[in-house]
Amino acid sequence: xxxxxxxxxxxxxxxxxxxxxxxxxxxxxxxxxxxxxxxxxxxxxxxxxxxxxxxxxxxxxxxxxxxxxxxxxxxxxxxxxxxxxxxxxxxxxxxxxxxxxxxxxxxxxxxxxxxxxxxxxxxxxxxxxxxxxxxxxxxxxxxxxxxxxxxxxxxxxxxxxxxxxxxxxxxxxxxxxxxxxxxxxxxxxxxxxxxxxxxxxxxxxxxxxxxxxxxxxxxxxxxxxxxxxxxxxxxxxxxxxxxxxxxxxxxxxxxxxxxxxxxxxxxxxxxxxxxxxxxxxxxxxxxxxxxxxxxxxxxxxxxxxxxxxxxxxxxxxxxxxxxxxxxxxxxxxxxxxxxxxxxx
Ligand SMILES: O=C(O)CCC(=O)C(=O)O
Numbered sequence: 001x002x003x004x005x006x007x008x009x010x011x012x013x014x015x016x017x018x019x020x021x022x023x024x025x026x027x028x029x030x031x032x033x034x035x036x037x038x039x040x041x042x043x044x045x046x047x048x049x050x051x052x053x054x055x056x057x058x059x060x061x062x063x064x065x066x067x068x069x070x071x072x073x074x075x076x077x078x079x080x081x082x083x084x085x086x087x088x089x090x091x092x093x094x095x096x097x098x099x100x101x102x103x104x105x106x107x108x109x110x111x112x113x114x115x116x117x118x119x120x121x122x123x124x125x126x127x128x129x130x131x132x133x134x135x136x137x138x139x140x141x142x143x144x145x146x147x148x149x150x151x152x153x154x155x156x157x158x159x160x161x162x163x164x165x166x167x168x169x170x171x172x173x174x175x176x177x178x179x180x181x182x183x184x185x186x187x188x189x190x191x192x193x194x195x196x197x198x199x200x201x202x203x204x205x206x207x208x209x210x211x212x213x214x215x216x217x218x219x220x221x222x223x224x225x226x227x228x229x230x231x232x233x234x235x236x237x238x239x240x241x242x243x244x245x246x247x248x249x250x251x252x253x254x255x256x257x258x259x260x261x262x263x264x265x266x267x268x269x270x271x272x273x274x275x276x277x278x279x280x281x282x283x284x285x286x287x288x289x290x291x292x293x294x295x296x297x298x299x300x301x302x303x304x305x306x307x308x309x310x311x312x313x314x315x316x317x318x319x320x321x322x323x324x325x326x327x328x329x330x331x332x333x334x335x336x337x338x339x340x341x342x343x344x
Contacts, residue, residue: 008132013207025216039248042066047077049177064181071276072260074253082255088163094153096205106148115148130215130282134203138164140196171295188306194298202292209282217280224328225262225294236288242277263339267318270305299323318342
């Protein structure tokens with residue numbers, strides 16, 4: 001089947017019609033339920049991650065155990081003000097509130113994943129996600145396709161630029177802290193990330209869904225990044241993480257950033273850090289808006305488990321490879337977990 005694009009979910013949601021069958025999730029990984037137990041996602045004070053004090057050492061220990069336990073943490077004291085984070089959320093909300101025709105100026109095409117749109121339809125049997133997205137490459141800056149960057153609201157581009165510039169610094173700080181938490185040289189992960197790693201931003205709109213019991217906002221997946229920064233909706237929960245075969249809800253911590261390990265950091269850490277499987281459930285009454293920013297190592301640099309993390313007791317678990325993102329998409333589209341393709 002030739003790839004095609006589906007209509008905005010936002011339009012389907014207001015039509016009042018029953019959602020088409022192709023949105024009904026048929027996976028076998030458990031019921032869709034928004035009332036699972038809450039995961040105790042550790043809070044990490046990011047201002048302490050650069051400190052050489054006893055409190056800094058303590059925070060590094062917490063970071064290591066959070067990333068080994070559930071692969072994520074709620075980052076607080078990250079240096080972004082609450083009013084600025086509200087502004088980031090506001091520009092996303094204003095963009096999705098534009099009339100469909102105005103958003104479609106930025107529509108993605110079948111050849112490009114960037115722009116406004118949603119799932120590519122690659123097969124008749126594919127289950128579609130109940131979400132509309134705006135997907136943009138933000139860095140390296142010379143890779144930006146500004147034709148997809150909204151000009152409405154007027155401050156959209158400026159706010160996204162400022163937000164991701166700050167996240168880029170946070171990504172560096174975090175990759176160094178992750179290495180230090182494992183007692184290895186602090187540039188071990190950063191070296192593999194490269195100086196021209198990619199940062200992509202995905203704005204997600206989950207319109208209210210008439211059948212939250214049958215339909216997912218996003219199917220289960222782990223991220224192909226090294227690290228992902230998620231700005232959750234301020235009021236509406238939806239994200240769930242799998243741990244030990246069980247789904248857990250991820251709570252909203254106002255103005256925290258939910259930060260998770262992606263497959264590439266799991267590989268570089270030789271499995272010390274876990275890239276969590278996650279999914280998004282929908283809400284019957286309320287829309288939900290989130291912004292995920294993926295930090296992806298430079299595709300031409302080989303990534304692989306850091307030597308010091310390989311030993312007789314802990315053999316090398318993953319192969320070295322370049323351009324993991326390509327491997328990621330090939331496997332994801334076939335419904336396979338991409339990191340399995342990297343296992344030895
Ligand atoms: O919207 C969310 O809570 C998570 C989004 C997500 O998993 C993704 O964009 O890959």
